[in-house]
Each structure stands twice: as structure tokens, then as C-alpha cells.
Amino acid sequence: MKNVFLVLMLLSTSFLFAQGIVKGTITDSEMKTPLPGANVMVAGTSNGTTTDFDGNFSLNVADASGKIVISYVGFLKKEIEFTVANGKTVNLGEIVLEADDSALDEIVITSFSLAIDRKTPVAVSTIKAKDIENRLGNQEFPEILKSTPGVYATKKGGGFGDAELRLRGFNSENIAVMINGVPVNGMENGRVYWSNWAGLSDVTRTMQVQRGLGASKVAVPSIGGTVNIVTKTTDAKEGGSFFATTGNDGYQKFGATVSTGKLENGFAITASGSKTTGRGFIDATSFEGYSYFLNVSKDFGDDHQLSFSAFGAPQVHSQRRNRESIEDFRRNDRETKFNRDWGYKNGQEYNINENRYHKPQMSLNHYWNISDKTSLSTAVYASFGRGAGSRSSGVNKFGLGTDYRSGEFQPINFDKIVEENKALGALGSESVITEDINNHNWYGALSTITTELTSDIDLLAGIDLRYYKGEHYREVKDLLGGQFYNDDSNINNPVNNAQVGDNVSFYNDGIVLRGGGFAQVEYSKDDLSAFISVAASNTSYKRIDYFNYLDSDSERETDFVKFFGYSAKGGANYNIDNNHNVFANVGYFERAPFFNAIFLNYQNDVNDEAENQKIFSAELGYGFRSENLRVNFNVYRTSWKDRTLTRSFQNPDGTFGSANILGINALHQGVELDVDYKPFDKLKLRGMISIGDWTWQDDVTGVQVFDDEQQLVNTIDIYIEDLKVGDAAQTTFGLGLDYSVLERTTLRLDYNYYDKFYADFEPNSRTSANSLQAWETPAYGLLDLGLTHGFKLGALDATIIGNINNILDTEYIADARDGALSSAGDASVWYGFGRTYTIGAKIKF
Numbered sequence: 001m002k003n004v005f006l007v008l009m010l011l012s013t014s015f016l017f018a019q020g021i022v023k024g025t026i027t028d029s030e031m032k033t034p035l036p037g038a039n040v041m042v043a044g045t046s047n048g049t050t051t052d053f054d055g056n057f058s059l060n061v062a063d064a065s066g067k068i069v070i071s072y073v074g075f076l077k078k079e080i081e082f083t084v085a086n087g088k089t090v091n092l093g094e095i096v097l098e099a100d101d102s103a104l105d106e107i108v109i110t111s112f113s114l115a116i117d118r119k120t121p122v123a124v125s126t127i128k129a130k131d132i133e134n135r136l137g138n139q140e141f142p143e144i145l146k147s148t149p150g151v152y153a154t155k156k157g158g159g160f161g162d163a164e165l166r167l168r169g170f171n172s173e174n175i176a177v178m179i180n181g182v183p184v185n186g187m188e189n190g191r192v193y194w195s196n197w198a199g200l201s202d203v204t205r206t207m208q209v210q211r212g213l214g215a216s217k218v219a220v221p222s223i224g225g226t227v228n229i230v231t232k233t234t235d236a237k238e239g240g241s242f243f244a245t246t247g248n249d250g251y252q253k254f255g256a257t258v259s260t261g262k263l264e265n266g267f268a269i270t271a272s273g274s275k276t277t278g279r280g281f282i283d284a285t286s287f288e289g290y291s292y293f294l295n296v297s298k299d300f301g302d303d304h305q306l307s308f309s310a311f312g313a314p315q316v317h318s319q320r321r322n323r324e325s326i327e328d329f330r331r332n333d334r335e336t337k338f339n340r341d342w343g344y345k346n347g348q349e350y351n352i353n354e355n356r357y358h359k360p361q362m363s364l365n366h367y368w369n370i371s372d373k374t375s376l377s378t379a380v381y382a383s384f385g386r387g388a389g390s391r392s393s394g395v396n397k398f399g400l401g402t403d404y405r406s407g408e409f410q411p412i413n414f415d416k417i418v419e420e421n422k423a424l425g426a427l428g429s430e431s432v433i434t435e436d437i438n439n440h441n442w443y444g445a446l447s448t449i450t451t452e453l454t455s456d457i458d459l460l461a462g463i464d465l466r467y468y469k470g471e472h473y474r475e476v477k478d479l480l481g482g483q484f485y486n487d488d489s490n491i492n493n494p495v496n497n498a499q500v501g502d503n504v505s506f507y508n509d510g511i512v513l514r515g516g517g518f519a520q521v522e523y524s525k526d527d528l529s530a531f532i533s534v535a536a537s538n539t540s541y542k543r544i545d546y547f548n549y550l551d552s553d554s555e556r557e558t559d560f561v562k563f564f565g566y567s568a569k570g571g572a573n574y575n576i577d578n579n580h581n582v583f584a585n586v587g588y589f590e591r592a593p594f595f596n597a598i599f600l601n602y603q604n605d606v607n608d609e610a611e612n613q614k615i616f617s618a619e620l621g622y623g624f625r626s627e628n629l630r631v632n633f634n635v636y637r638t639s640w641k642d643r644t645l646t647r648s649f650q651n652p653d654g655t656f657g658s659a660n661i662l663g664i665n666a667l668h669q670g671v672e673l674d675v676d677y678k679p680f681d682k683l684k685l686r687g688m689i690s691i692g693d694w695t696w697q698d699d700v701t702g703v704q705v706f707d708d709e710q711q712l713v714n715t716i717d718i719y720i721e722d723l724k725v726g727d728a729a730q731t732t733f734g735l736g737l738d739y740s741v742l743e744r745t746t747l748r749l750d751y752n753y754y755d756k757f758y759a760d761f762e763p764n765s766r767t768s769a770n771s772l773q774a775w776e777t778p779a780y781g782l783l784d785l786g787l788t789h790g791f792k793l794g795a796l797d798a799t800i801i802g803n804i805n806n807i808l809d810t811e812y813i814a815d816a817r818d819g820a821l822s823s824a825g826d827a828s829v830w831y832g833f834g835r836t837y838t839i840g841a842k843i844k845f
Helices: 002-017 129-135 141-145 194-202 326-331 414-427
Strands: 020-028 039-042 048-050 056-061 065-071 078-083 088-097 123-128 151-154 164-167 175-179 204-211 225-231 239-247 252-259 267-278 287-300 304-312 315-318 342-345 348-351 354-358 361-369 374-394 431-452 457-478 485-487 496-498 503-525 528-545 561-575 580-591 613-625 629-641 646-650 656-660 666-680 683-696 700-706 712-718 729-742 745-757 780-793 796-805 813-817 828-831 836-844
Touching (some): 078 088, 123 129, 123 141, 123 629, 129 141, 129 204, 129 745, 129 780, 141 151, 141 204, 164 225, 194 204, 194 287, 194 304, 194 315, 326 828, 342 414, 374 457, 414 431, 485 503
Parallel strands (some): 175 225
Antiparallel strands (some): 020 056, 065 078, 123 204, 252 267, 267 287, 287 304, 287 315, 342 348, 354 374, 361 374, 374 431, 431 457, 457 503, 528 561, 561 580, 629 666, 646 656, 666 683, 683 729, 700 712, 745 780, 780 796
């Protein structure tokens, strides 16, 4: 009874001191969208809160009247008076913040596991919608991050959407990419194909890069960092916009966005769509892409909100798959634009390599304010990927200098191949074009409950559930004039006179189940904020093979192979004063190996020795904030042990085997600095430098491989100690400025410099005790120029945006694969793009 009485006393006290609740929605006067992460404080007290993803806030107040002070970096402070009756709620409605032209632009976000400035102890960079709109042009979506410390973004072969993002030396397999908090990395291999999300730039509200451990609360963390893309939800006001853009090599893009605003019945709808076409900067890389976005939200009073989003970017684009030697690029007429993978068929341009894909994602989000102290956020989502990438199969007649080209570097004469296949008649085609089909169904749920344990401590806990099934098979796309194609890969149908659309070579399914939970305790009082987070997950893999096993064979379907992973991380941020803050974080986690490391030799051979990858990371940082200067400095150290690595070899009896190799370790460490400075109203300066030291750690020698009878069949040695990790520039430097020429006219200049780029190589290729350091490509710098001009078109706001990238037409190697001699002479490379441009117009209504 005594305890019950005490609880009743506490409850009655809280009601005594809580005179009422003040609510409202904070919006941006310029973008007409909500401002998540705005600070809302009762004047003269420490009582405050921050706005949620949709700009909403709810604040208990102890006095019947007073003022709330609303602040947000880059906007003018605003004070609003309130009066509430005891226990009642007053809604202040929409509160519009005006941009502060004397302050630096910066966004701080609180939802979807995004970081809060001077509170979340992680290294973070945030790009907002306005910057994406002004700077992206016809660049690939990840390239908007190229002036971010630790980031290296390239176009790879140069096809539409084929870009690659690397963060602190880690590729996309080891970078968590999330859209509105929902993970999109492939469930089998962790990869991100940006062509699937090429249209997201049109509907992105903000894009945040958290380097290192990050603030993501999903059950499976990343190694290099997290990129979280937050799309527009329901815009705060009725209206919309349409735009049109043109550029080099036939680039054309146009689209529109429209929003109803919040209707009287609580519904709100935002829709967006666009179309993009072009010939491509690289030879024979034409493309056609679309994007669509739909958000429908319903406000069910004070406690519940339901939001449905659907978006996708169906596209088809031709590719350049083959790197070339530097000498070959220089010896052909097209130089850096050269692409060997295409020719003419019936007088029409025809590319061997064509990618087509559509990966729509749909999510239903429910936000529930259970009480003043507890809320629940739940997202259920689904993605249905459908598409393929084409390639040549059969006899390879497509090499350089063959009889099927009029000259060594001339386009392929497909008509000659067609005539030869026709002449073969009943023997079938020698060379055909096939497609590797990769379809998948993916379902998931992510739910997080947040509750206030005390006035200073919050508890967050949740679940992360995912189911994935991928279908993988190859089918005939073009017989190139022949009657059929012979293929005996299917053991159930070894005499297969394949027609267009028939399966050949392989056919298998991959199933991935992942379930996990996470919990995080957050402390925030005065100038100190800290967190401790733990998570655990179980990843299960299954493979079904329809070609290598008889239909009646029980081995055609494996059991689930399970891996248990976990993580623990923590960090703290201390605001020394209004200008200075320091932070630190540390964490350790184990992550399941990827699908292909579990099932060897492209069959159902289970790798019983596969182990979790082990990652330890630590970071220290310092920040400085003033009215016109922002500085971020941090040092990091990430140790990656037991990287998943298998190696294939030929057994003495002629069969092929594989070995699981443990002890492949790497160390990624470095320092990062970024600065924003506004010396006067019209000029903004920014700069960054990132110096990394990424190396492989230890040789792995004497790995013995035994057969089923425990007979020694192979011994493997790998020599990688102190070799540099390749595939990304370890030193990057950037300088930029925005200058307001007129009131609504801004000139932009950005210079980015890249050095210490080592050609990519596989560690298991270094089998000699005298292994050479990978070839280091020449350093290079790129200068970009942009101009934005706003004006009135009658009663409408209009904007003209122009961008010239690589304005000096600098020739540079953006991507390299190491050769046997680790030199420029035997490396295979892709050159980056030369000068490109876009000019476009946008009208808001």
C-alpha cells in the first residue's frame, strides 16, 4: 500500500506541475516543408523538446502562460506566447521560421536514426534538398557527397546509375544505405545499385552521412558508415513545382511535384514524377529512366498518424563493363570515351551490356503517441525487384582486334555474327546474348518504442525483421540470327535447344531471413549527452539449385545456415560552452558473412568454416560553432578482422575446390576536418580535408586444405602485410564558395583534389612473398562551376540552375584494377568524365 500511495503522490504532483500541453508545427519559409530537429524551449527554463520528422512538437508546460522560444541553426529565433488552462492542450498551429542570412545553413535531424548537432556523438555531414537541387545536375546521385570528408564517389564504367560510393575506404557492401530509416542494401551481398534509386534526388528532403559507427539503430550495423536519405513526406502547404533540364550528350530531364497540403479531413497527399533520357557521355551508353513518388498521410488527432509512401525508378541503360589499359585508351580515336562493348546490328546501335531494373519500395508508417512520455514508431515495408543485366555467351567473338571489327578499336559487326549463326542452321548459334535475371521479393518491419525513464534518460528499444527471396537465372535474350542455343547446364534437361526466353547456365534461389532486436539508453542533461546501445541479430541463409541437382535430389535445397551477430556501442558529447564541443564513441560488432561465402563453387557446397566478420571502431571529435564559423575535426580507427574470403583451386584429380581463409584483417584510420565560414553576408566558404591510412594487416600463410578423406590437397599462402587498401583515394581535399552576386543570384565554385589512390586488387591474388604494393594512380583535381538565379514569373517563383562539372576538362583516372606487375603499364582503368554541363529551370506554384 505504501508503494501505491507513493505512486499516486508522484502522479498527482506531476499533474500539479503540468498546467497543460503546448503543441505546434515548425516549417521552413523557403522550402515550405517541416523542420525536423528544431529546438522548442519554455523561455527562462530548461524545459524543452525538439520537433519530430514532420516538424511537430508537444511540450508539457508548468505555467498557465508564458513564452516558447523556437530556434534552428540557419533560421531566425522566434518567440510565441501561450496561455493554457489546467490540464488542457493548446495548439499553436503552423509556426514559420525565416532564414537567417547572417548565419550558416545547417540541418539537424532527430528522426529515422539521424544525428543531432552538438548532441549525437558521431562524425556527420548533412546535405539538404536545396543543395541537391542546385548542385547535382546530371551527376550520379552519390556524387553530391563528393565534398564530404572520407567519401570517394565515381561513375565506374560511366553508365547511367552505375556510380559507386566508398566511405573511409569501404565499398557499398560495408556502408549502410537507408531510405527513411529503411535499409536498402542487398540482403545477399550488401551491395547498393544506385540506378535503382536514380530518381530519389527529386524527392529527397535531406541526405545525411554518418561516418563510422553512426546513430543507426537497426540490428545489423555497418563498417564504413551510414547514408540515410530522407524523402519528402507531406509538404506543409498546398502547391507544387515543375522543372526541365537539358545537358551534354542529349541529356533531358523533366518532372513535377504537387501537394494538397493538409486537408480538413486530416488527409494530405504529395506526388512526384520525372523522366530522364540521354545518349551518355561514354560511347553507346544511352539511357531512359523514370521516377515516381507518392505519399498519403492521415492525421488521426493528437495521438496517431498514418503515412503510406511508394517510390521507384524504373530504368534501362547501356553499360561499359570492360576496363582498358592506359595505352589502349590513348591509341583509339575516342580516347577516354571508348567502349568496346557495342556495335551495329541492322544499322542500329547495339550494346552487349544493357541493364534494366525496377525496384519499387512501399512502406506504411504508423506514429503513435502512447502518452506524454512514450511513443511508438512502426514501419512495415515491401520491395519487389525485377530486372536483368545482359552479356555475351557462347563463343567470344567480341574482343579487340578480332575479325568482327573493321579495325582494332572499331565497333562490333553484329551483322557478320548473325550471318554466321544463320549459316550454322541446325547446329545452333555459336554466340548469343543472354540476360542474368535477378528478381526478388523483400518484406520487412522496423518498430521502435521510445519512453522517458526520467527527465534526463530515455530508453529506445525495437525489432528489425526481414525476409528476402532472390531468383537468379540466365535466359537467352537474342540468338543473333541462329535457330537455337545449345546448353547442357540443366542436369534435369541436358539436351536443351534453348530459344529466346529459355533458362540456360544456372538457375537458383537465395533465401535470407534476418531477425534482430536493439536497445539504447540515452542520457541528456545540460551540456552532456551520452548513449549506450546493444543489438543482436540472427541471419539465416538457404540456397535452392534447380540446375545442378536432380528434381528428386534432397540436396537441391539446403537447410538454413545460421549466424548470430551482435553489437555494442556507446558514446558521449560534451558542450564545453556555446562554441566548443567534444565527442567520443567506441563500439564492437560481429556481422554474418555474405551469401556467396556460405555456398561455394556456385553450388550447394556449404562452407562449414565461415565465420562472422569482426569490427572494432573508435573515434574522437571536436566541434566549434559561432555565428559565422563552423569547424568539425575528428580522428578514427576501425579494425576489420576475418574479412570474408574464399579461394578456388584445382584439385589433383582435376575437380575444383574452394577454401575458406580466415585472418584477412585490415586497419582503416585517419583524420578528417571540415570548415564552413561566412566572412560576410554575400559569401560562404567551405573546405574539407581527409587523410586516411588504410592497410592490410597480416600475411596469412600455411593454410592447409583437406578433402573429405582428410588428405592434404592444397596449401595456401597470402602476403598482404602493409599493402595499401585500394579502390578509393586515401587523401582528399576540397574548397568551395557560394557568392551572392545579386539578391537571388548565387555563383558556386567547388574544387576537389584526390591523392593516394591505389589500384584495386583481391588479397588472395598476392601469393608471392615479394608481393608488390598496388599501383598508385596519378593525383588529380576537379573544378566545378554553378549558377542559380531566382526571379518572379508573374505571381510564380522561378529558378534557373546551371552547372558545369570538370570545367577545365581535366583528364584523370577515376578507377583502376591492379595488374600482375603493379604498374601503370599493366593496370586496367576507367577514365573519369571530361567537361559536362546542365541548365534547367524550375517553377513553383
